[in-house]
Amino acid sequence: MVRHTRRTFLKVSGSLLGGVAVGSTVTAAESAERFLVDTKRGSAGRLERSDLAVVHDLPEVDLAVVEGSESALADSKFDYAPDTTYELDLPVDDAPVEAEESATDEPLYPLQWDKHVQGVPDVHETTRGEGTRVAIVDTGVAAGHPDLAHAVDEDRSRDFTGDGYGSGGPYGGYHGTHVAGIVAASDENEAGVVGTAPGTEIVDCRVFSQTGSASFADMMAALVYSARIECDAVNMSIGAYPVSRAGLGSFYGKVLNRTTTYANRQGTLLVVSAGNDAADLQHDGPVVSLPNEAAQALSVSATGPIGFQWGEEGLEDGPRSPAYYTNYGTNAVDLAAPGGDVDLEAAAEDEVPWYYDLVLNTVAEPEFSDDGEYLGAIYDYNWVAGTSMAAPQVAGAVALVKSVAPDLNANQVESVLERTADVPDGYDKTYYGSGFLNPLAAVEDVE
Template identity: 60%
Template sequence: MVDRSRRDVLKFSGAALGGIAVGSTVTVAERTDRFIVDAKGKTDADDLSKRGLDVVHDLSQLGYFVVEGAEKDVERAKGKYAPDMVISLDLPTDRVDVDAGDQSATDEPFYGFQWDKQVQDIPEAHETTRGEGARVAIIDSGVNAGHPDLAHAVNEELSANFTGDGQGAANAAGGYHGTHVAGIVAANDRNEAGVVGTAPGAEVVDCRVFSATTNAAFGDILAAVAYSADIGCDVANLSLGAYPVSRKGNGKFYGKFLNSTMTYANSKGTLLTISTGNDGADLQHDGPVYALPVEGAQGCGVSATGPVGFGYGGPDLEEAFDSPSNYTNYGTNAVTVSAPGGDYDPAQPAGWYYDMVLSTISEPAYDDDGDYLGAVNSYSWIAGTSMAAPQVAGAAALVKSEAPDMNANQVESLLKRTATDGTGGKEYHGSGFVNPVGALEEL
């Protein structure tokens, strides 16, 4: 429990409303000018170009292409196809932000508020490794390399923009979300400022798939997954999703494309850590629909847990740190492990937002034409399965740092085997609550 004297030095801006982070979808739409082509050797990029199609992503290593053009031209190409899917995500309308201006504590001054790192015993894990040598892709809205808690970690040369918006990578051009996710993985533990990441010694690659519109194309996301595997990422984190997507019609096509991509990444040694989503849905008994990508093959699905009462000042929690969060999707078919994602109960006394996850944030600014101008760096509490998945990505990075020869399946198996029993059933925790120290001790 954080003592009240340290809490009182913080200032907050904005309304005292909790934000559920990216992970739930409000709209799934199909584009009319962009298509996914299942080629499987029946066509190639040159043939598609000759038919008047612009090849956006050449995924011939998977047997697929993402193209733009008229459907009549796609129809004349060889191979099955479906419209690319656009995912519109439910971003929070408010967060609880930190003004660190009056903070004068040494070391990492906000660690006392990071119940998520405390319950995972991250400082003890760092006695073994800080994640040196591991590489983690963040497939998201952009990771701002200019954030002082992430400047040490972001590989700007390998970072890539998959959106086609021309606004670069290693920045927050698609929103604040990716920087928050990246801080959970790799925030600097040695700069005497801000917060602590699970694997601050790991390298982070920004794979930006969202623009300022908050929309992401399914083809862009899977192209980023394939790229992460091709550049040797040990882990790729996907704190995003589409739900519900029908398993019929084009849904079958999307599922096949997803499974091919995820299997490819797994074969290259890249573990995919994926948020289960924030709909409070039972993914095992929800009928003939998908939650994508978490219900794809070879992924490590992560549900969210969180306390209720961490910041109230009393000795007892109303809900334990490993209790399922009120919004988390669940189901034994989708959840591999659980991890801290944050919880909240605004009806409780002041300080309820301390039950969410504190991490880095970069708030983007744009000109009147929508061009990215830069970002204001700070810290913020947010809750969501989006915050849970990178906890597991960080744990996997620690394991790979100590055991670089382990493949993706072996890393996932170790995390599952060493996970601890969580409050609630297997439908919420899968194999259990992630335990980085336990995983390292078993190596």
């Protein structure tokens, strides 16, 4: 099988079984009535007296998010900028996955090459991530999914969109449920798949709405909230690239770095996807990738096999090889982890189960009436690929390390993960940063 090397994105439709995650982008339009405000020289109360509605008050980082007229805000003398939005475009098909017999109790585990290569069952002999907490800032986590019902803390979960649907459900799409399953899918229900840290607690911080967009301000509020409630890790499988450094402006950079630094100081390690643009973040000139190039963010690139359980002569590429779509850069990426890869020629022909090279985990497809009423969700399992799938592998590893060594701070946990990672033979740090994630070695390092 000849593999295509052209770095393009595969959009899946029709009868195909998987999806390749497409990069999020910042929309060109800025909000005309929603603003981020620097409150270092004032207070949110003063904003309210200016006929502005405070949506998020974040005193820990001297930030408020308000709605109202820009003229009222201009009169307040605060430094501010319009809110911006991100869009998430991820294809997925709802074809069912057939269970297979397993040496473990989870029938789909044989298809989880991502857990095989990380030695997850061996790690679970020491810890399953008990006593830890991971926030998923995403489209919403389906608390009702049979493989996640044990993990989602619905009391702590929050909806940051204000769209009225609430939290604990896949109201913005399947993506957050897939991410959460990679972290914490149950290993004790003898059904479905297994997560890296099934003993951890998941907090759903929903920032994407049914319309498919998320605001920068809501993401900052979710990050602050995650630190407030002492999450050990917050996973943000969200990215925007390319964003002009000049267009970004000093205000947005200041807000982002102030927020990520606060979370880090509170002990919350921010794990982010490096992005799916096949871009060299090390040498991309006057543009930036967000939020993975923010201060204190642990950026994760993606790897994956070609030919897992379908190659005629075995694997063409191993599970540690860089995925064709992943962003890279020696000093821009911190770790690599399983995110899935695709043989584009095989996928186009659709004569072999090429999607086995993607990452299999939980999905929940929301259903809405014509007038927007939420009708429920269809719970299932599916294959998806992207750095969105690589980041939660690392977030799960954070939970494993913190479970064994709860006194470590965020920087120390990151250091453990980086020093126990290694760059595969035949490659250099360009795609890996410190190396390929090794949760078993990380746990053994801190035992």
